[in-house]
Amino acid sequence: MSTQKFQAVRGMNDILPDQSGAWAFLETTLRRWLALYGYSEVRSPVLEPTGLFVRSIGEVTDIVEKEMYTFVDSLNGESLTLRPEATASCVRLAVQHNLLYAGPQRLWYMGPMFRHERPQKGRYRQFHQCGAEALGFAGPDADAELILMTARLWEMLGLKEVSLEINTIGSLECRQQHRRKLVEYFGQHVELLDEDSKRRLHTNPLRILDSKNPALSDLIEGAPRLMDALDDASAEHFESLQALLQAAGLQYRINPRLVRGLDYYNATVFEWVTPLLGAQSTICGGGRYDGLVEQLGGKPTPACGFAMGMERLLAVLQETRTEPLPEPGPDVYVVHQGEAAQQAAFLAADQVRSAGFAAVLHCGGGSFKSQLKRADASRAAYAMILGEDEVRAGQVSLKPLRGQGEQKTVSLAQAIQLLRT
Ligand code: ATP
């Protein structure tokens, strides 16, 4: 028989047992946190019609131009795309199922996203996002609540070394005026632009501001600022947002260059950034997208939301949390020696589980010493020991493996009682 070994697709990670505890901790905390703010979970397919993303994210963006996994469904010729983000999916879902007829909606999702990027730390081809979308809220209180919410999450997680940047990109009208100024400014410096930016100069000059090319940073720094040409309503919205953030005691920096990489945004945009992940500095980004629901066939509906990258969140968490992340093990690991003990251990483990405690039964024999080593490695709180003496006396020994406490030899019922305390 010929054998063949396979590797996961490049840039797509397996999550192994020694990492899944941290993931579960993050997911549990996220669910608890989202419930605190009255958000409801939605789950949408990972595949959507390609047009959904092209329409919403925008034709001239990194995601649509270079990063989407798109293929033709050979059964019917339809173009499908693995979702690169989920705001478009959420809005599609809300419009398709008429959710907004019942009034504004606070929705959240969590799951894998797919982008064909160059894999590096904090940048993968399959990664995970958790996001929230507030549909039907004109703000700025909704914008402020979303931002405050994320700040509180960092506290719940024990996450440090993240800071908040905000900006406003105003209304469609002021972006159009600003666009003319950008074309003029960058047009005078065409020789300094890279290929992407040259191409985008006349199609989507705002995207040049979001360029990650360090060679462009001085040029971008000198570009005309949208902030200086805001209409009154946009300026007022931004002022009120800031007043709310200040009232809540949130520290932030206004970054006039912050535009975000997707076309559907208007008015408020924000990012939480960290110095710990090199160029992959953004762990959470969001903003307002008042035109998207209508653009995707719904009634005009103001909306805002954010998405956070869970791999980046975990990476920062692992570096900045003072307490280690929980690494769950079973409550007891059952070790045994001898034939009679094997059966007793098999039944004891069953009863421990019926009482609601996690029990791992040692399989495969070995000395007590080697079995206890396994028990320790399993991160169990206790070893339950069934040797010949215990079996003869109809008892078990319960040995604490973490912290203090003495080994006790008692009946199984008493041992289960001890687990409860
Ligand atoms: P970046 O500027 O790092 O490319 P982005 O602007 O493309 O990020 P968004 O589309 O705003 O990212 O996605 C929200 C968040 O999802 C990002 O802030 C980041 O934490 C995470 N994220 C985006 N792309 C990736 C990726 N390829 N791998 C891991 N996380 C990612």
Ligand code: MG
């Ligand atoms: Mg990107």
